[in-house]
Amino acid sequence: MTPRLWAACALGVVLVALVAYAGLVIPWHRPPAPRADQLDALRALPGDQVQRARAFHAELRPSSYGALAVGLAGALVLGLTPLGARLVSLAGRPFGDHWIAQAVLGGLLIVLAGEVLTLPFAAWRHTVVVRYGISTQTWGAWAVDLAKSYAVGAVIGGLALLGFYTVARLAPRWWWAFGAAGAAALVVLLSFVLPVLVEPIFNKFTPMAQGPLRTELMSLAARDGVPVRDVLVADASRRTRAVNAYVSGFGPTRRIVVYDTMLTEATPAEVVSVAAHELGHAKRGDVVIGTIIGALGAAAAVIALYLLGSLGWLLRLAGTESMAEPRTLALLLALVTLAGLAGGPVQALVSRRIEARADAHALALTGDAATFEAMQRRLGSVNLSDPDPPTWEHVIFASHPSTVERMAAARAYARGER
Numbered sequence: 001m002t003p004r005l006w007a008a009c010a011l012g013v014v015l016v017a018l019v020a021y022a023g024l025v026i027p028w029h030r031p032p033a034p035r036a037d038q039l040d041a042l043r044a045l046p047g048d049q050v051q052r053a054r055a056f057h058a059e060l061r062p063s064s065y066g067a068l069a070v071g072l073a074g075a076l077v078l079g080l081t082p083l084g085a086r087l088v089s090l091a092g093r094p095f096g097d098h099w100i101a102q103a104v105l106g107g108l109l110i111v112l113a114g115e116v117l118t119l120p121f122a123a124w125r126h127t128v129v130v131r132y133g134i135s136t137q138t139w140g141a142w143a144v145d146l147a148k149s150y151a152v153g154a155v156i157g158g159l160a161l162l163g164f165y166t167v168a169r170l171a172p173r174w175w176w177a178f179g180a181a182g183a184a185a186l187v188v189l190l191s192f193v194l195p196v197l198v199e200p201i202f203n204k205f206t207p208m209a210q211g212p213l214r215t216e217l218m219s220l221a222a223r224d225g226v227p228v229r230d231v232l233v234a235d236a237s238r239r240t241r242a243v244n245a246y247v248s249g250f251g252p253t254r255r256i257v258v259y260d261t262m263l264t265e266a267t268p269a270e271v272v273s274v275a276a277h278e279l280g281h282a283k284r285g286d287v288v289i290g291t292i293i294g295a296l297g298a299a300a301a302v303i304a305l306y307l308l309g310s311l312g313w314l315l316r317l318a319g320t321e322s323m324a325e326p327r328t329l330a331l332l333l334a335l336v337t338l339a340g341l342a343g344g345p346v347q348a349l350v351s352r353r354i355e356a357r358a359d360a361h362a363l364a365l366t367g368d369a370a371t372f373e374a375m376q377r378r379l380g381s382v383n384l385s386d387p388d389p390p391t392w393e394h395v396i397f398a399s400h401p402s403t404v405e406r407m408a409a410a411r412a413y414a415r416g417e418r
């Protein structure tokens, strides 16, 4: 068997494993609450609030879709013409065309080109979120955030590219196997270390102050049988008025994080309701599920890249000879961009199902549908989410059920529908 045939078989195995695992662990059967309940919930919301949220999203759309379109066009132009290969060569020239310089600096140059193209849209977006009072950031703080995320991406991306091209040079015929294993391992490693290494670059996390709320949250976790080391408060108010909470990491790095804005905007009972949702994620191991799906997806992507690399016409478009040389970097990033866009709606669907299950967990754990619904209204009104967004937008992008879907789920629960 040739390496290519092995790769095709391996891709088949990884994809079957991915589909089987997702089929088993994702709660596919959970339909949203009845539409009639959703419409009732929508009518219960203040009309001016709904209008303001819709106006906000209408104003955000041009910058969001503009960034998407320009970013994609830029990636395709760089990847499907020799322009990207020329940029990579340019980056390596001061270093005697050394492959490490080409791989790392070339990669950074290509990504930076994409960032520069979409920067005006990000700035436009910032003006809208400031005008609507969601963002509290000055232009300076906004730019610092942008620079920080570029630096984090440069370090992680640079190491990944270095690893990739090292393996590709050492094992020109079998790099896809080592690359697939490496990519999967990287996803697991990142899921483990991002909460402790990267999140603190953007926010300060402090243990929630001793008091009745903290005591109640810890006893809620104990009642739920979920060991939680700590509940942390993030200083999100330095950049936003939006409220949120999340669980990240697993094993010893697992933590429940509550935005400080939540503590000032929501009632303690609502914070408990949000924490109960996060405990649902912890109890079902949703971070682990996401990590395993991500790892299998990354492995499949690397093998698929290898197989695409045998298409002569694709390489000729990019003006290169092999997927294993750094000059093909822009083509590689263009293919990854395309795969990301195509996989987005599937990821969003998986996420919505998992979020709906965490909502059901919160309702069952607290038994308090009224507070859950009040909390969803609060989240929606403070964060200016469109309570009932257009279906196509919801299907393609939404990571969570809509506000009316979540309110309706609480109403169905209160009626005894579990």
Ligand SMILES: [Zn+2]
Pocket: 277, 278, 281, 355, 358
């Ligand atoms: Zn959630």
